Amino acid sequence: MPMRYFRLSDDVHVSGRWYLDDPVDPRGREVDRWQFEGGLPVAIDGRLRVPLYRPGRPLDFCVTAVGGTPIVHARVAAIFAELASADVQLVPVDVEDQADEFFILNVTRVVKCIDDKASAEVQYWKPEDGRPEKTGNYRAVHGLRIDPSKVGDAKVFRPWGWLVVLLVSEQIKEALESIGATGGKFKEV
Numbered sequence: 001m002p003m004r005y006f007r008l009s010d011d012v013h014v015s016g017r018w019y020l021d022d023p024v025d026p027r028g029r030e031v032d033r034w035q036f037e038g039g040l041p042v043a044i045d046g047r048l049r050v051p052l053y054r055p056g057r058p059l060d061f062c063v064t065a066v067g068g069t070p071i072v073h074a075r076v077a078a079i080f081a082e083l084a085s086a087d088v089q090l091v092p093v094d095v096e097d098q099a100d101e102f103f104i105l106n107v108t109r110v111v112k113c114i115d116d117k118a119s120a121e122v123q124y125w126k127p128e129d130g131r132p133e134k135t136g137n138y139r140a141v142h143g144l145r146i147d148p149s150k151v152g153d154a155k156v157f158r159p160w161g162w163l164v165v166l167l168v169s170e171q172i173k174e175a176l177e178s179i180g181a182t183g184g185k186f187k188e189v
Contacts, residue, residue, distance in 0.1 A: 018056035039110035059183030074101035084155035112160035118145035
């Protein structure tokens, strides 16, 4: 049976949950949040801090309120480190009012795997859109489906051309469910 893959996203329907703001550097300046969606390792000067956007129940997995940067508890980070160390960079962060360890989950693997025909709808940037640097890239992907045969050995990755999405293998999904990790939701792709 072929491996199944899932979109891992923030479950905003968790009752009483917290919301985290974008990471800031040791001086309190917001860091470039887009660097955590580029599919590349990052170099960080000093330890980052993640302020609370809205206090509430801490979650094991969530994304920041504006930038969508994945923040994970140490027990979730341990699963990614064990099962997908070649696919992720774990950047230690201090989360406001939390003694527990948290990490930015920086996904460093990008896979060209979107199945245009199986997805509900895909749109591409066109020359007439006036964004020549984006021409030929995805503008929108609805009902995302991937071609599992193109994934290779990746366990955690972002799909090429649509980097805002975080995808995980069934093995990662099951491992997170087995520890009762809170905050994430899965949708098969």
